[in-house]
Amino acid sequence: MIEDKNQQRTALSELGEFGLIEHLTKSFKVNQESTIKGIGDDAAVLDFKTKKAVITTDLLVEGVHFDLSYMPLKHLGYKAVIVNLSDVYAMNATATQITVSIAVSNRFPLEAIEELYAGIETAAKLYNVDVVGGDTTSSTSGLLISITALGKADEKDLVYRNGAKSNDLLVVSGDIGGAYLGLQVMEREKQVFKVNPNSQPDLDQYAYIIERQLKPEARKDIVVLLKDLDVKPTSMIDISDGLSSEIIHLCKQSNVGCDLYEEKIPLDPQVISTCEEFNMDSTTIALNGGEDYELLMTISQEDFPKIKANPNLTVIGYMTEESRGMHLVTRSETKIPLKAQGWNSLSE
């Protein structure tokens, strides 16, 4: 949170809209064979051949989805891409292209937007997606990023939200709750900083959960792993709004119920220790925290032997008849109905 007062500042107006787009995208290379024509025409041209195309879009708004007082612009650009790719992987598809639109107020110098694009480019390279289009415009206040991601898959590989069956196992990748707690740590540091701008926070013990918030990853590897294990989930969704909310989506769209076991929910030790420090209940955080970008899926019990030894996948419950409802089974074996607290940006 220490600002370099000597940093270079080039006004966006010096480049103009066309100049800005050209400047920001000139280093972007096209790698996907499905990209026939990238940036530079009225539209990009893509060729998915015999594959199906998937498309998803997300909007990130300053002051709603991110706070630039602790979110570095490079991380923000990276995360904006990840949020979208995660939706592509949740279809069991391969991400191939993105378009990036930003609205930015003139308070941002060119160098800030370059940082944002550096993050976008880093994510695009790492996940091997081409940036094929976008729009850059001014906003009357703040920064807004709208990304659309495309992917491809063979029809037989696509996994929807509506295929879960009673008795299927409920499985989650990685661990959850970290991103939300990372946000809590940074909100606290922001308040400390306001009171004492010379304080030097020691955040080492929160490194993992802060990274989960500032630089999340999308589970491209899980799509590859499932293919390697020869497991096709019966349904799948990514966890952006919290485990509880996503389970409810799968149940409602598949017309099934669910028993989720509290003791099975995978939590990182940092999540547990930070919950204790903040006097929060780790199960509540896992259920309602959100922004984990892990994959939540249901698999047939027949496939259990294929996944049981895998450290990336945890069975956290099983699906039931719809009439039995959706419940959390607590450590004390009490059944509590699941609620979609989730994260509601329109609630205030």
Next chain:
Amino acid sequence: MIEDKNQQRTALSELGEFGLIEHLTKSFKVNQESTIKGIGDDAAVLDFKTKKAVITTDLLVEGVHFDLSYMPLKHLGYKAVIVNLSDVYAMNATATQITVSIAVSNRFPLEAIEELYAGIETAAKLYNVDVVGGDTTSSTSGLLISITALGKADEKDLVYRNGAKSNDLLVVSGDIGGAYLGLQVMEREKQVFKVNPNSQPDLDQYAYIIERQLKPEARKDIVVLLKDLDVKPTSMIDISDGLSSEIIHLCKQSNVGCDLYEEKIPLDPQVISTCEEFNMDSTTIALNGGEDYELLMTISQEDFPKIKANPNLTVIGYMTEESRGMHLVTRSETKIPLKAQGWNSLSE
């Protein structure tokens, strides 16, 4: 500009984010055979089979691209779709799907967002495109609309910006300059209204140019017409930033020059009379006004007989060797270099 004080106001927070999306999109139907799965999963699923897919995206920001004091929300929704479809048609492709993301401040009641979506739905129906996804979130101020449009075409039919050859004819659809003048009329009425809120503007004589601004159309019909006439343009672009700016794009990307004839530029009589009233030069308006959403193309001279009798297409000049530069040839036969004034949202 007369407000109905009794209109119903439902707070967005009453529905929440999921409820809002469901409410707004429940009447949207899927018509395109290339849409396998629309709204309701992590991503939409599309199948372009042997066709190439085209994709384009545009961002519209309140206070930058539109002013709600004279832009009805329904028209705004309609126009936001048109702006994107126009880019698809500029590839000589058929528009098939859109995704719609909006960021909206809580000052808008549900009924306002319903109006916006009614305009989006009307355009989607009329142009036969499916709404297959999107995102709805809050903003800290104002309204922002981000739309991504998809289309399809056989590879042999695609027209890029870079195919113009020396001696090709420069051709434009419809007439130009109207949208910009319509905006000037409404800006004037807004000032009048501020001084005297009881004034009743008589805008009959400006009906055409106001419609060009508030409810523009995309030239889907021209793509069909070109096919019927068996004419494939050598290059094409849509006119969003002004004729001059678009000619420069075609020239630069095709490595050619251009002579544009002032006397050939198609102007509606209302554009001419309003320019006189506002003491503006109609050629300047046509060159730099923008938002016409007409198609600008180059065609081989061999194809001239096929288009010459068509009232929708006007030859306005011809392409030259690159070394000869890009010029407007005035009525007095003076040559003036073309400049990309365009419309630059980042300039202030």
